[in-house]
Amino acid sequence: MAPGAAIAEETETSEPPAPSPWNATVEVYGFFPLRTTGSTTVRGLTADVDLDLNQVLRPLTMAAYVRGSVEYNRLGMLTDLSYVSVRGEEGRTSRDGIRRLDASLNNIQGIYDLAARYRFGDREEAIAKAGSFSVIPYAGVRFVDMRYDLDVQFEGPRLSASRSRSFGGTVAQPLIGTQAMVFLTPRLRLFARGDLGGFGVNNSEDYSANAQVGMGYAVGNNTQLNLSWRYMHLGGTNDQSPQNAYSINQNGVELGAKFFF
Numbered sequence: 001m002a003p004g005a006a007i008a009e010e011t012e013t014s015e016p017p018a019p020s021p022w023n024a025t026v027e028v029y030g031f032f033p034l035r036t037t038g039s040t041t042v043r044g045l046t047a048d049v050d051l052d053l054n055q056v057l058r059p060l061t062m063a064a065y066v067r068g069s070v071e072y073n074r075l076g077m078l079t080d081l082s083y084v085s086v087r088g089e090e091g092r093t094s095r096d097g098i099r100r101l102d103a104s105l106n107n108i109q110g111i112y113d114l115a116a117r118y119r120f121g122d123r124e125e126a127i128a129k130a131g132s133f134s135v136i137p138y139a140g141v142r143f144v145d146m147r148y149d150l151d152v153q154f155e156g157p158r159l160s161a162s163r164s165r166s167f168g169g170t171v172a173q174p175l176i177g178t179q180a181m182v183f184l185t186p187r188l189r190l191f192a193r194g195d196l197g198g199f200g201v202n203n204s205e206d207y208s209a210n211a212q213v214g215m216g217y218a219v220g221n222n223t224q225l226n227l228s229w230r231y232m233h234l235g236g237t238n239d240q241s242p243q244n245a246y247s248i249n250q251n252g253v254e255l256g257a258k259f260f261f
Contacts, residue, residue: 023076025124027067029256031082031230032057040148041237041245042167053252061085067256071119078138080113106149108168109234109248111208113195115140115175126187126218126260133182142175142197144208146236146246167244171236173197173208187218191228198235205237205245216258226256 036051062085069078086107121134147168177195184190191214198207214228230252237245 019123021073023071023123024261025067025069025258026261027226027256027258029065029067029226029254030063031065031232031250031252031254033232033250033252035252036248036250038246038248041243042148049248056086059086061087067258069117069124071117071124074119076117076119078113078115078117078140080111082109082111084109106147108145108147110143110145110170111234112143112145113140113175115177124181124260126220126222126224126258128183128186128189130183130185133180135178135180137176137178138195139174139176142173142208143170144173144197144234144236145170146234148246167238168246171202171206173206174199174201177210181216189216189224190214191216191226203237203239205235205247207233207235209233212254214254222260224258224260226254226258228254228256230254 032053033056034053036049036056038049039046040049041047063083065082067078067080070076086109115138117136117138119134119136122128122132124134145168175195175197177193179191179193181189181191193210193212195210196207197209200206210230210232212228212230214226216224216226218224230250232250233248235245235247237243
């Protein structure tokens with residue numbers, strides 16, 4: 001056999017190189033709550049909240065959302081970071097025009113997850129054969145940073161007064177959850193996610209939760225566009241008298257772009 005033929009035969013029968021054991025994803029997303037309900041309690045006084053999307057977006061001053069994961073073989077880490085800042089102002093003048101009350105509320109809501117994960121099923125990729133699936137349970141810690149600053153100012157003919165109140169802070173919650181996906185076609189997948197944090201560890205109302213279901217479609221070879229429905233709950237209290245507390249329920253649409261590396 002000629003040397004050239006031997007080399008050609010060896011090339012044809014050689015196996016492709018094994019894929020890297022490392023795998024990573026990054027997702028930039030936005031959460032648009034179509035309805036926000038709940039309550040806020042400051043020094044024992046409670047105000048109920050029921051807002052639509054326009055009422056949530058109008059006072060919005062900043063929002064940032066990003067998820068990421070890194071994996072070696074089947075074991076890995078994930079993170080989910082979100083930050084929202086809202087500023088609302090309202091003023092009222094008496095009918096006689098000589099008294100006025102102005103109020104402003106600043107709210108910062110930060111949620112920062114870090115967890116270890118283990119993958120059952122197929123590797124995460126933008127494109128895969130129909131029927132490919134994965135189930136990924138995870139456990140870790142969630143940091144919830146919830147802060148409220150309330151300023152009230154009164155102006156009248158004989159009296160001028162102002163008051164400021166603040167409450168909130170950062171708590172660390174134990175976190176458990178699961179995410180899963182299945183491909184319907186090589187580019188179209190269904191996915192779901194659910195998690196629970198808090199478990200009343202820090203205070204009697206210290207709970208957080210997420211539930212999400214949606215679909216993703218691959219654009220190119222390493223990018224996926226996601227559309228999903230999401231429900232989120234946050235709650236906490238200072239367990240003191242007078243009480244400071246909050247309870248928030250949001251459900252709406254999440255849009256994201258996920259990149260695979």
